[in-house]
Amino acid sequence: MIMLPEGFMNKMKNLLGQDYNAFINSFEDKNHKAVRRNTLKIDGASFESIIDYLEGNVPWCEDSYYISDYQRPGKDLYYHCGLFYIQEPSASLPVELLNPKPGDMVLDLCAAPGGKTTQIGAKMANKGFLVANDVNYKRLLSLKRNIQLFGLSNTIVTNEQPSSLKRQFSGFFDKILIDAPCSGEGMFRRDDRTKNKYEGYEPNKFTDLQKMILNDASDLLKPGGTMVYSTCTFSLEENEEIIEWFLTQNHHFKTIPAHNLEKIRNHVSFGFNGFGDAIRIWPHIHKGEGHFAVRLEKEISGHVNAMxxxxxxxxxxxxxxxxxxxxxxxxxxxxxxxxxxxxxxxxxxxxxxxxxxxxxxxxxxxxxxxxxxxxxxxxxxxxxAMMVDLKACKTVNFSATDINAVKYLKGESIYLEGQKGWVLVTIDGYPVGWGKLVDGLMKNHYLKEWRLM
Known part of the structure; x- marks a missing residue:
């Protein structure tokens, strides 16, 4: 039986009332796992034909698919081709709510490790401009890798405090995602570290930071733009109360409905006016961990930064x-x-x-x-290699069942006849890296840091 912090259980019992037992019992259920298709590289029909362990779509994200708990998709060769991202199902919700389009100017303000950045970038189809920012430098390597793996070419990575971005991007972005730091209550079922840290948190550890990030983001958004605030916690103090505080301080903002996600919209507002527009994912109602997301719009007035x-x-x-x-x-x-x-x-x-x-x-x-x-x-x-267009490109292709595909991903040279020179190595037609043919041997140029052990 999973052990939960006593303070958390008491708070949720007061909050949920008659739904509390169903909520608490859900922590004994298995974690749900999903993969999200890279729409830049593969269409839905092709993806479903080559990935044989999919178990149906995630309701709020048509490009995400549930997979069985025992699957290890990180060992799938197609993962190394950048065909999908491994992502907890509810984590795909905020970007669906943000709904970025090709040509938009978009900021992912708390971006590492890059799951939501890659989701945004795929929806933008490499058109427009995407800034992936994170304050934690150590997490930027994984962010950069995921950007490259997905084949994003319109994306930069910055390592700045949100307030510092205003030096260049004041009033600039069409859309901003704030996947805010939080107490992580929604992850208790799958992450013991988050659960174990919980009772040591000071009452305002996250709320003060969340308020500061929201205010800074509001200055980075252009008039008429939209931003999504999301957390992976159940806490009213970090969700509805934060947004209520923000709206009282910023009268030129309002919440807007999630029409594209109507089928999963949860109408629990806990007495907050106007919060039918917010979405909550509950583990006892949905197949996913706890999540909160709300979309905010900035009224059209004022100066748009002419960058x-x-x-x-x-x-x-x-x-x-x-x-x-x-x-x-x-x-x-x-x-x-x-x-x-x-x-x-x-x-x-x-x-x-x-x-x-x-x-x-x-x-x-x-x-x-x-x-x-x-x-x-x-x-x-x-x-x-991860983003090239295959038209007229000189390639060497291995099938996913060919031992040479695994050898390549391990960094081994492969005996292979062919015309001397550079080749793009593909697995079933999907680019994975470079090789160079010299005297019957293909020298391996797959990035060392990415190689299979």
Missing amino acids: TCDADMDSSISKASESAVLDFFKEIGLQTDNLIGNLHLEREKVILYSSVAVTNLNCIYKGLEVGYFRNGRFLPSQAL
């Missing part, structure tokens, strides 16, 4: 270096139209900068890392 959309930054690449990159693209059979004049060299990295010039911020990922130079030679990046 340049031309990436005119320093470190432009030399003609000789640009020529080396273009020669590789031509060798492999890739289009070069959008590269000429847009490449930049930072130390040894060749970067295709984002469409928006970013200055005076700690930006650790400034756009698609195309490759790098080593001893004067250009080498293509893992990020480029």
